[in-house]
Amino acid sequence: MKEPEPLQQVDRTYVRFQGRKLSYFAGCDYFRLASHPQVVAALRSGVKKYGLNVAASRMTTGNHVLYRELEAAVADFFGAQSAAVVSTGYVTNLVAAQALAGRFSHALVDDGVHPSLSDAARFLDCPVLRFKSRDPAALAAAVRRCGPESSLVVLTDGMFSNDGSAAPLADYLKVLPRDALLLVDDAHGGGVLGRTGKGAVEHAGISRARVIQTVTLSKAFGAYGGAILGTARFRQSVLDRSRMFVGSTPLPLPLANAALTGVRILKAHPGLRTKLMHNAAYVKAALREAGMPLPDAPGPIVRVVPQRPSEAARLQRALLRAGIFPSYIKYPGGPASGNFRFVISSEHSRAQLDGLIRVLGRYAQTQGKA
Numbered sequence: 612m613k614e615p616e617p618l619q620q621v622d623r624t625y626v627r628f629q630g631r632k633l634s635y636f637a638g639c640d641y642f643r644l645a646s647h648p649q650v651v652a653a654l655r656s657g658v659k660k661y662g663l664n665v666a667a668s669r670m671t672t673g674n675h676v677l678y679r680e681l682e683a684a685v686a687d688f689f690g691a692q693s694a695a696v697v698s699t700g701y702v703t704n705l706v707a708a709q710a711l712a713g714r715f716s717h718a719l720v721d722d723g724v725h726p727s728l729s730d731a732a733r734f735l736d737c738p739v740l741r742f743k744s745r746d747p748a749a750l751a752a753a754v755r756r757c758g759p760e761s762s763l764v765v766l767t768d769g770m771f772s773n774d775g776s777a778a779p780l781a782d783y784l785k786v787l788p789r790d791a792l793l794l795v796d797d798a799h800g801g802g803v804l805g806r807t808g809k810g811a812v813e814h815a816g817i818s819r820a821r822v823i824q825t826v827t828l829s830k831a832f833g834a835y836g837g838a839i840l841g842t843a844r845f846r847q848s849v850l851d852r853s854r855m856f857v858g859s860t861p862l863p864l865p866l867a868n869a870a871l872t873g874v875r876i877l878k879a880h881p882g883l884r885t886k887l888m889h890n891a892a893y894v895k896a897a898l899r900e901a902g903m904p905l906p907d908a909p910g911p912i913v914r915v916v917p918q919r920p921s922e923a924a925r926l927q928r929a930l931l932r933a934g935i936f937p938s939y940i941k942y943p944g945g946p947a948s949g950n951f952r953f954v955i956s957s958e959h960s961r962a963q964l965d966g967l968i969r970v971l972g973r974y975a976q977t978q979g980k981a
Contacts, residue, residue: 618936620646623958626936633931634963636953637938639772641803641911642883643958644833644873653872654834657865664863670850673860677867682838684874689801689809689826691819691840695849698862700798700827701727702855703837704766707794707823708734709853710845711764715792717757719750721767721778726943728766728796735764744771747779751786763788769797769811769824770804773945773952775910777804780815780822793822802831802877804909808884814909832877834870836862887911887957894955894964901972911955915971916946918978926951926974933970 618635619627623643626635644650667673678696686694697706708731718735720728723744732739740756743749750765757763765787767778777800780793797810801824805813808831812822823845828836839849849856862870877883891911898913899905905913917923927937941949953967 628936633934633936635936636967639830639954640833641831641887641956643956650833650869650872654865654869657868661864669861670857677864681867681871684871685838688874688878689840693843693846695839695846697837700829700837703825703839704728704731704796706849706853706856707825707839709855710848712736715764716761717763719753719763719765723771723944724766724768725796732766745778747782747786750783763791764794766794769795770800770910772799774906774908774914775912776906776908777811777814781817795822795824797824798827801826828870832870832873834873835866836870883957890959891955894968897968898971901975903975913953915951929970933966
C-alpha cells in the first residue's frame, strides 16, 4: 500500500491539504470530540497531573485508579456489567481472544470483519470457518458443517466501517446453538448506534448474555484506547489468561483522562447523536433522490465505488473544485481498486452537507456516461 500524503486537521470539520483548506468527510471522529475543548483540556491536565505513562503493566506496578474510573464510566455508558480498558481498539479483539482460547471447537468469522478480528481468530486455538458477510443463512450452513456437538464462537463487526451497515446480530443468535457466543467488534457502532448509543447490541435489541462487545475510545469518544465489555467473570479471564493484557504497558494516563471526559460528554449530551443521525439522514435522502443507490444502513457513512479509474479521477477533481477533501481509500475488506468513503459527523454545517450532496448528486446522475 502506498502511504498517503499527510493531512493537517484544522477547526473541527476541515483539513489542510496541498495548501488548501478543505471540508473533511473522512476519519471516524463522529462527534468531533477529539477537538472538543473539554477533551483537549483533560489531556493537558492529565499530562500535568499524571505524567506521560505508568511505564509498567497494570498487573505489576502500573495499575492506577484512573483506569478503574474509566472502566466504570465505559461499563455504565454501555450498560455492561464490567469493562477492561486496553491500549488500542485493535488490541481489544486480540486480548479477548486470548481470554477465550481453548473454549470452542470452531470459530465462525463474518467475511467482512475488521482485520483485527481475523488476527484474533488465530488466538482461539480452534479451526476457523468464514461465512458470507451479514448472511444468517450462510452462518446457519457453517453451523451445520461444524456438527451437532460443536461449541461455537462467532466473530463479527457490529457496524461495518466500509458502508455503515450493521450485523444482523439477532438473526445470528437465532441460527446458533444456545451455548454459542458472539464476539462483536463495535469500534464504529459504539456511541453511534442504538437509542442511547450502546452500539450494535442495542441496535439489534438483544441481550448481552451471549455477547462480548469490544469498542474503541478513538472514534465516537474522541480519544484513544479500547475497552472489552462483558461480565465481571470474563474480565477476570482477561486478567488471568491474556498475555497481551498482562505483559503490556497500559494506555497513557493523559489519554485515559481525555477518554473519560469524552465518555462523560457523550453520556450527558444525547443530542449529539440525534444531530449526527439527522445529518446522515439528510445527506442520504438527498442522494437517493438524485439517483444514487445507497444501502439501507444505519451508520453515518456514504460509500461510492467507481467502476473505472476514469470515474474515480473525475469525482476526485469535482470534489477538489468544490473544496472537499477527496477521501479515496484502499482498506482491507474493501474493493481492491479502492473506494470513496464519506463519513458524516454531528458537527458538519448544513453548507458543508449541501456541498457534498451537490457533488455526489451530479456524479450519480452522470455515472457511467463519461
